[in-house]
Amino acid sequence: MSTDFESLTTEAHRSDLSDIDRRSTLDIVRLMNAEDALVPAAVAGQLPLIAAAIDAAAARMARGGRLLYLGAGTAGRLGVLDASECPPTFNTDPGEVIGLIAGGPAAMSEAVEGAEDSRALAAADLDGLGLTPDDIVVGISASGRTPYAVGAVEHARARGALTIGLSCNAGSPLAAAAEHGIEVVVGPELIAGSTRLKAGTAQKLVLNMISTISMIRLGKTYGNLMVDVRASNEKLRARSRRIVQLATGAADAEVEAALTATDGEVKHAILTILGHVDAPTAGRLLTASHGHLRAALEQAHGA
Structure with missing residues (x-):
């Protein structure tokens, strides 16, 4: 493992938890709950940057741009999840908010070898959607250095699209590549390197904000009522x-x-x-x- 990888906050090992497998279930539940409680405060530290990104995104969407999430593994799945909730909640067309995961739909349930390591794959996925300057590309990566996410942002920015980079490490290549860099640093995970935990929760909270508040700005709500809800059942x-x-x-x-x-x-x-x-x-x-x-x-x- 490289020194660079070891230096990532999201990959840090907490020696004080080396006996976690010997603790009672109630102790672990309490510990995990206490760790999760740290996430909203970390998100709060990024609120001005999140708000600026949302305002820029909503302006592009108002003129027909699409909101595109790209990530690998857990980050990609969270993007797909957020995108899939927009049609039933806000009556958006399925093509208005799109989640792309490295390796395609199969990667939602199983790892696709090497997919996250390819910048070219991200560029090809975006070109396959007919990327335009009105679109918004959100690269999602807990480490902030996943080639698929970084490549997506670099390619989109070169094409004039709005770019947002969402990561959980400070000074990340993803934030540096994006016009709007958001870094929610939640600290080491309960299980070392398991970024589906605090990092995943932080990403979900920010994606909730990006999609929901963009929809509010687009008139998809009346007060706090979902007036564009699609009554499909x-x-x-x-x-x-x-x-x-x-x-x-x-x-x-x-x-x-x-x-x-x-x-x-x-x-x-x-x-x-x-x-x-x-x-x-x-x-x-x-x-x-x-x-x-x-x-x-x-x-x-x-x-």
Whole structure:
């Protein structure tokens, strides 16, 4: 193992835990919980950088750019997970937020030999998506030096795309390569080098922020309500009814009528009730306001 690898915080060995396998389960649970509690504070230290990255990302997405996550192993899986949650939560097209993992879909469940070591593979994956300057590429790597993630950011930046590097080591090549470098240093892992633990939790928290707040900026919510939720099953249909009721205070019958008139589109249904307009007018107003419900309401009340 190289000296450089040994110097990484995420790879450090804690000698004080060398007897962890001899401790009681309750002791280990308490220890692990205490370690996990350190993660939010580490994320807090990066909040201004995270906010700046989100504002830049939302601006690109507002003009049609895509949010692209690239990583290997756990980092790649977390990117794929976050991307996969956007369509049902925010009614995004599957092509708007995309997670790519080194080695392709097979790497979600098993290691793909050598995939994470290839910068060229990352460039090829991005070119396969038809990368544009409006896109946002988020390279994710706990070590901050995974060639696939670093290569993705380098290639994307050279093509004029917005780049964000998310790692868990200070002074990482990934952060240096990206326009927006975010380094959430959570310290050594409970099990040496197992970066699916604190590092993975930190990455998940930051990805939650990037996707969720970008969607808020794009008008995908009304207050803290998921007004672009896709009602693809009975649970989500019930949630849709509740969201319309919470946003409008309307009675059940009015909520049902509004959702029926708007083919189940929550945002449109809210606008018909609060804006006192019919479904076609609601559709036109939302199109004119680029999907921002508050702006559409102002137009409806000013009409």
